[in-house]
Amino acid sequence: MRLGGRELVNFSSNDYLGLAWHPAVRAAYAEGGGAGSARLISGNRPAHDLLEAALADKLGRTVLLFSSGYHANLALLATVPEPGDLVVSDALNHASIIDGLRLSKARRVILPHDQPDQIPAGAALAVVEGLYSMDGDTPDLRRWTGDHWLAVDEAHALGAIGPGGRGVAAMQDVAPDFIVGTLGKALGVAGAFVAGPAALRELLISQGRAFIYTTGMPEPVALAALVAIRLADDERRERLAHNARRLREGLREVGARVLGAHHVVPIVTVERTMDVAARLLDAGIYAPGIRFPTVPRGQERVRFTVSSEHTVEQVDRCVDAVATALR
Numbered sequence: 001m002r003l004g005g006r007e008l009v010n011f012s013s014n015d016y017l018g019l020a021w022h023p024a025v026r027a028a029y030a031e032g033g034g035a036g037s038a039r040l041i042s043g044n045r046p047a048h049d050l051l052e053a054a055l056a057d058k059l060g061r062t063v064l065l066f067s068s069g070y071h072a073n074l075a076l077l078a079t080v081p082e083p084g085d086l087v088v089s090d091a092l093n094h095a096s097i098i099d100g101l102r103l104s105k106a107r108r109v110i111l112p113h114d115q116p117d118q119i120p121a122g123a124a125l126a127v128v129e130g131l132y133s134m135d136g137d138t139p140d141l142r143r144w145t146g147d148h149w150l151a152v153d154e155a156h157a158l159g160a161i162g163p164g165g166r167g168v169a170a171m172q173d174v175a176p177d178f179i180v181g182t183l184g185k186a187l188g189v190a191g192a193f194v195a196g197p198a199a200l201r202e203l204l205i206s207q208g209r210a211f212i213y214t215t216g217m218p219e220p221v222a223l224a225a226l227v228a229i230r231l232a233d234d235e236r237r238e239r240l241a242h243n244a245r246r247l248r249e250g251l252r253e254v255g256a257r258v259l260g261a262h263h264v265v266p267i268v269t270v271e272r273t274m275d276v277a278a279r280l281l282d283a284g285i286y287a288p289g290i291r292f293p294t295v296p297r298g299q300e301r302v303r304f305t306v307s308s309e310h311t312v313e314q315v316d317r318c319v320d321a322v323a324t325a326l327r
């Protein structure tokens, strides 16, 4: 990537499989046009149906597309819980989950991160992420299942991990009631979907305001996503896992405090965070410093996100740059 006229190695993107600039994905943007209206008016395009069918086939559930993951969480969480239902949400859940629940008339309980033992009796719905984007950790989803519905936001996992890229729930052999997936991260395009039972799709079509009152996804985006789904194969996922392992092991060896697992790789740097990020930039590595209030005080960190397309040399350069910056 180029920043301020300099060529840098980008360790900050969610383009985990290097598909955002893949020639076949880019070529797909040349086809089709804008939806012209909301899907329920006259904006339903064949590309929407094809993409929903491809995702449904992959996930074994019905699928409804949204313009973004933000819209998908807003629609799901503002629509599914009934007024007065008790909904529990993990403290580290994404802003779109928080905002979706704010729009619902449910009672909300925010649980400390990954503490499913604290789910109160009578909860109607629990909401978690598959792979947390600031901590790089994955909850044990079996512990989150119970007498309530489970919604898992697989934004950072879908396409990148799990069998066939189906995410953390598939990896752990857990079947959540509702899955949110985004098309703008590992698949490199834009947009998102909610997957679940057929009745959920019907409910979101008829009552999901973030679906009803917005223009349908442009066809080229849906067509590009279809190409990206085909390209997101095991070979790319293996390269991603290999790079993530190499970076994690290298960072541990040079004494960094590394969090989580998989391709989101934060190192806790506390008061040195912005200094470490600046030194990395000097060494040609772009990785953002993450500070309060995004993370709690004392947990400030530099966060690396890995791509299948990073070379081994780039990963090793990143480790060397961290070793120097931490000295």
Ligand SMILES: Cc1ncc(COP(=O)(O)O)c(C=O)c1O
Pocket (backbone or CB within 6 Å): 067, 068, 069, 070, 071, 073, 094, 096, 129, 133, 153, 155, 156, 182, 183, 184, 190, 191, 192
């Ligand atoms: C967990 C999670 N959910 C939803 C979103 C929103 O996705 P989108 O960028 O498609 O709106 C994000 C993106 O940052 C995310 O990290």
